[in-house]
Amino acid sequence: MLLLSCKPGETFKLGEEIVVSVMDIQGKHVRLGLMAPKKIAIHRHEHYQKYQGRKR
Known part of the structure; x- marks a missing residue:
């Protein structure tokens, strides 16, 4: 795992x-902005795990 130290901006x-x-x-709160093509889905890990559990 890569750990990065970043400042706002x-x-x-x-x-x-x-x-x-x-x-x-x-x-303790960090707001991130994410830019990616529409073909790449972006999910919070916690939400993704719940969704995957419901699909089964």
């Missing part, structure tokens, strides 16, 4: 098509 790329921006940090 900083941006990094995942591969060629995904851009992640740190929008805001308030205490």
Whole structure:
């Protein structure tokens, strides 16, 4: 696992098509902005696990 330290306004790329921006940090809460093509689904891991459990 790669751990990054970022400040609000900083941006990094995942591969060629995904851009992640740190929008805001308030205490323990971090707001991220994600840009990716529509063909790439983006889900919070917790929500994705619940969805996968319902599909079975």
